[in-house]
Amino acid sequence: MVVGQVxxxxxxxxxxxxxxxxxxxECVRRGRLATKRLCVGDRVLLREAPDGKYVIExxxxxxxxxxxxxxxxxxxxxxxxxxxxxxxxxxLLDLFLLLSIAGAIKPVVCFNKIDLxxxxxxxxxxxxxxxIGFRVFLTSAKTEEGxxxxxxxxTGSVSVLAGPSGVGKSSLLNAIHPGxxxxxxxxxxxxxxxxxxxxxxxxxxxxxxxxxVDTPGFTNINTPDISLPVLAECYPEIAAHRGKCRFNNCSHxxxxxxxxxxxxxxxxxxxxxxxxxxGFASEITKRERTRYF
Ligand SMILES: Nc1nc2c(ncn2[C@@H]2O[C@H](COP(=O)(O)OP(=O)(O)OP(=O)(O)O)[C@@H](O)[C@H]2O)c(=O)[nH]1
Ligand SMILES: [Zn+2]
Numbered sequence: 001m002v003v004g005q006v007x008x009x010x011x012x013x014x015x016x017x018x019x020x021x022x023x024x025x026e027c028v029r030r031g032r033l034a035t036k037r038l039c040v041g042d043r044v045l046l047r048e049a050p051d052g053k054y055v056i057e058x059x060x061x062x063x064x065x066x067x068x069x070x071x072x073x074x075x076x077x078x079x080x081x082x083x084x085x086x087x088x089x090x091x092l093l094d095l096f097l098l099l100s101i102a103g104a105i106k107p108v109v110c111f112n113k114i115d116l117x118x119x120x121x122x123x124x125x126x127x128x129x130x131x132i133g134f135r136v137f138l139t140s141a142k143t144e145e146g147x148x149x150x151x152x153x154x155t156g157s158v159s160v161l162a163g164p165s166g167v168g169k170s171s172l173l174n175a176i177h178p179g180x181x182x183x184x185x186x187x188x189x190x191x192x193x194x195x196x197x198x199x200x201x202x203x204x205x206x207x208x209x210x211x212x213v214d215t216p217g218f219t220n221i222n223t224p225d226i227s228l229p230v231l232a233e234c235y236p237e238i239a240a241h242r243g244k245c246r247f248n249n250c251s252h253x254x255x256x257x258x259x260x261x262x263x264x265x266x267x268x269x270x271x272x273x274x275x276x277x278x279g280f281a282s283e284i285t286k287r288e289r290t291r292y293f
Contacts, residue, residue: 001057002046005073005158007203007211009040014056016044017205025054033059040201040213041072041158064104066160069201069215073158076106077217078137078150080163080172082113083121089164090125094276095221096162097134101234102224105160108135110150112168115140128270132237141171151176155208160217169216177204177212223283231284232260235277237269253281 004016007024014027027046029038036059038044045058062072079096081088093109100107109129111122130136137153139146154176161169203211228251232238238252238260246257255261263269 002048002054004044004046005203005211006038006040006042006044007205008200009038010200014038014044016046016054016056017203018046019043022205027054027056029056033057039070039072040203041074043073066103066105066213066217068219069213069217071158071160071201071203071213071217074105074160074213074217075157076108076159078108078110078154078159078161080110080112080161080167080169082116082167083111083138084113084116086164086166088122088125090272091276091279092164092221094273095223095280096218098231098234098280099218099221099224100162102226102230108137108153110137110139110163110172112139112141112172114138114145115143125270125272128273132270132273134236139172141168141175144175147172147175151206152208154210154212155206156210158203158211158213160213162217173204173212173214177206223280223287225287226284227288228281228284231277231280235273237263237273238277251281253278 003019004025005019006014007017008015012028014029015024016027017024025046033056038056038059042062043060044056045060046054047057049055064074065072066074077096077100079093079100081093088111097107111126126136135153137146137150139150141147150172161173163169201213201215204214205211226234229249232242232252241259241263244259245252245255247255250258250260252258252260260269260274264271264274
């Protein structure tokens with residue numbers, strides 16, 4: 001038996017990469033797996049049938065699951081913002097971080113388009129993310145500054161890129177994987193517009209091992225369906241105060257003797273991150289209320 005990872009699903013076939021040799025086999029799945037949902041990223045056991053075709057015999061348990069796009073076993077996410085054009089949306093950045101951490105996918109942050117910044121833009125916020133402990137990349141898909149370091153970080157893992165429209169996700173993917181030519185094919189001579197390629201989600205193999213999902217992740221950007229204690233755990237700088245407040249079940253919102261609110265007042269927890277926490281908490285509370293009445 002061979003251990004493989006599904007990299008593309010098309011026309012009833014599961015294109016599966018042998019994780020030892022790197023060879024991609026066109027596979028069918030065994031009949032008894034018919035009811036099991038199988039998607040890109042699934043790790044599977046393959047058997048070579050006597051006719052030389054490959055059959056998926058077993059699907060291994062998933063470590064993580066992304067719903068949109070449907071990808072299994074994504075290990076890390078890269079949340080991308082541009083330093084300029086468009087301006088970074090830090091609430092959305094924190095929401096992406098929350099979605100990733102709540103889904104057990106380790107996030108890193110990337111600020112792209114640094115070639116557009118004549119002065120250090122948003123350095124306070126960028127430093128805040130670093131201080132919390134997030135790995136932060138500064139890149140330019142245009143000049144390729146920082147791209148090599150970014151590529152190294154992706155090597156060996158299954159990663160997904162996420163971020164709002166126009167920040168340079170496709171450009172970064174093209175920069176780390178030249179020849180990929182995402183998004184548009186040649187310009188159509190009649191309409192003079194690029195042809196949009198509709199394609200199924202696919203894992204792009206990286207030169208040194210590992211994959212990048214070719215489609216942006218976390219496209220459902222609602223506050224995740226989690227409880228307030230889980231929300232607090234998804235904020236590393238808030239989780240660090242776990243058990244220190246007067247009340248054991250402190251939600252760090254309005255309770256007295258709350259070490260989190262104290263840290264915000266003293267500036268050791270960035271107030272912009274905390275204000276997003278308060279917003280997410282209010283959405284979670286609202287949802288919980290409507291669920292029970
Ligand atoms: N100056 C500069 N422009 C960039 C950089 N990266 C991307 N761009 C430009 O920004 C625009 C948007 O880039 P895309 O790669 O399409 O952004 P995207 O995040 O994939 O956007 P969506 O497909 O809408 O989600 C394009 O015009 C790119 O040429 C960069 O590092 N520097
Ligand atoms: Zn508290």
